[in-house]
Amino acid sequence: MANTDTRKMIRMTPEEASNFLDSAMNAALATIDRDGYPHLVAMSFARDTNGDIVMTSFGKAQKVLNLRRNPRAAVMVDRGVAYDKLQGVMIRGRAEIVEDRDAVLAAMRLVMRKQARLAGRGDLAEGGEISETYRRQAAKRVAIRIKPEKWASWDHAKIAAASHARAE
Numbered sequence: 359m360a361n362t363d364t365r366k367m368i369r370m371t372p373e374e375a376s377n378f379l380d381s382a383m384n385a386a387l388a389t390i391d392r393d394g395y396p397h398l399v400a401m402s403f404a405r406d407t408n409g410d411i412v413m414t415s416f417g418k419a420q421k422v423l424n425l426r427r428n429p430r431a432a433v434m435v436d437r438g439v440a441y442d443k444l445q446g447v448m449i450r451g452r453a454e455i456v457e458d459r460d461a462v463l464a465a466m467r468l469v470m471r472k473q474a475r476l477a478g479r480g481d482l483a484e485g486g487e488i489s490e491t492y493r494r495q496a497a498k499r500v501a502i503r504i505k506p507e508k509w510a511s512w513d514h515a516k517i518a519a520a521s522h523a524r525a526e
Contacts, residue, residue, distance in 0.1 A: 370511035375447045378511070379405060379435055383476055387413070387502075388432040389424035389453075397424055403433070404468040411449060411504040412465045417457070422500055425453045431504055444514040449506045456501040465501035466492055 370378060387401045399421055403413040411433050415422050425431060429452040436446030456462065466488055 364517065368512045368514055368516050370445075370447065370513050374513070375509065375511045376405075376409070378445060378447055380472070381476070382435040382437070383473060385411070385413075385433045385435045387421060388434070389421050390428045390430060391420070391424055392427065397421060401433075402469050402473060404465075404472040406468060406503075409506060411451075411502075411506070412468050413502050414462055414465050414469065414499045415502060416498055417500045418498075422455060422502070425455055425502065429453045433504060438514070442514050442518045444512065447509060447511045449504065449509045451504045451507040454503045454505070456503060458501075459496050462496045462499050462501045463488060463493065465503075466496065466499075 383402065384400050385403045387399050387403075389397045391397045397420060401413045401415070403411055406412050430450070431453045432448060432450045434446060434448045436444065438444040438446075456465075470488060470492075
């Protein structure tokens with residue numbers, strides 16, 4: 359029973375998980391290769407207004423080939439070094455590969471605006487536009503959209519906070 363209580367205690371609220379995802383630059387994307395093994399890569403990402411995870415990749419990348427074969431994917435964002443500081447969100451869902459150039463540019467724009475905001479730059483965060491270099495790349499890229507089906511989260515700082523509160 360203690361494990362169940364601890365899991366409940368460290369779970370982030372939906373708002374905390376959303377804020378956590380929106381404050382992270384990169385995520386680990388897990389796909390399944392043709393032999394059934396996980397294929398794990400770091401990806402820049404953003405969330406759209408529906409809460410879907412959005413990222414782009416070259417259309418011939420291994421992760422895209424894996425998702426075409428099997429759309430099940432997981433995304434994990436985590437941070438912290440010491441156990442009592444560990445935080446993370448894992449999302450599982452089915453990925454959709456979108457090849458439409460305008461959709462790819464829209465996904466690039468979301469990701470780049472988020473990166474600019476997190477880096478403290480206003481160039482894309484305040485309505486700036488994507489460079490011509492990225493526009494040319496869009497022809498070879500696809501958008502990956504993962505619709506969350508199941509998620510888990512943890513914030514071990516909540517354990518320390520609860521212990522501190524009990525001690526007082």
